[in-house]
Amino acid sequence: MVKKLEARGHQTTLLDPDVxxxxxxxxxxxxxxxxxxxxxxxxxxxxxxxxxxxxxxxxAEYNHCMPPALTNMMDHFPIASYKYRPSGIVCYSMGSFGGVRAAMQCRMLLGELATPSVGPLLQFPRSTRLSRRLGSL
Ligand SMILES: Cc1cc2nc3c(=O)[nH]c(=O)nc-3n(C[C@H](O)[C@H](O)[C@H](O)COP(=O)(O)O)c2cc1C
Structure with missing residues (x-):
């Protein structure tokens, strides 16, 4: 996503809970x-x-929900920091639904943070196989 966004001329800052x-x-x-x-x-x-x-x-999708590491990171910051700018959702999972159930949860959270998400989702099902394929690029 960082590469794709930067190729379109956007500046990006990646906030990764793991990092x-x-x-x-x-x-x-x-x-x-x-x-x-x-x-x-x-x-x-x-x-x-x-x-x-x-x-x-x-x-990603963990037990049909957003991964707790992601919400834990987002919850550290106030609504005032997020508010009144749009958001988009990209989801992925090992299963065939590509994390859409987590994405619906994410949409609720983003509404509460006053950064409503735009309609289309970008979803990547079978992410394990996908990441194996992308790894060879
Ligand atoms: C605790 C846990 C729950 C999971 N639940 C789901 C699930 O509900 N649906 C699904 O398609 N994949 C599920 N998976 C598989 C993840 O989608 C897959 O491992 C994904 O690559 C995780 O991404 P991450 O390594 O970036 O966290 C689960 C994985 C874990 C560890």
């Missing part, structure tokens, strides 16, 4: 009275969210 490695949510950024006292990773990631013109959420 950010935030703890299990105990204290989101907006629960700090003085945000300058929050961990640097929260402050910097929040700034990236605030600076974005739009969001593309890329979600």
């Amino acid at each position: 950010l490695d935030l703890p299990l949510l105990k204290k989101p950024l907006h629960f700090y009275k003085d945000r300058s006292q929050a961990p640097k990773v929260l402050q910097e990631t929040n700034q990236a969210i605030v600076d974005a013109d739009a969001f593309v959420i890329i979600s």
Whole structure:
């Protein structure tokens, strides 16, 4: 997705829960009275969210839901940081539905974060086989 978006002239910032490695949510950024006292990773990631013109959420599907690592990351930041910019959803899964059930959950979450998602989904079913094929590119 990063490559595709950049090929279209967009600047991208990838926020990957596996890379950010935030703890299990105990204290989101907006629960700090003085945000300058929050961990640097929260402050910097929040700034990236605030600076974005739009969001593309890329979600796998775990037990027909969004992976908890993804919601854990997103929940660390306030609605005010996401609000009033559009979002799109890309989903993938091992099964034949391509993660659409997780995508429907994601749509609800994005509504609550005031970054409503646009209609079409980009879905990749059988992602394990797909990633094997893409790996050879
Ligand atoms: C806990 C767990 C639950 C899963 N549930 C589903 C599921 O409901 N539907 C599906 O198609 N694949 C399911 N899968 C398979 C994932 O779609 C597949 O492993 C995918 O590649 C995970 O992506 P990730 O490695 O980026 O997290 C599940 C995998 C895990 C680990």
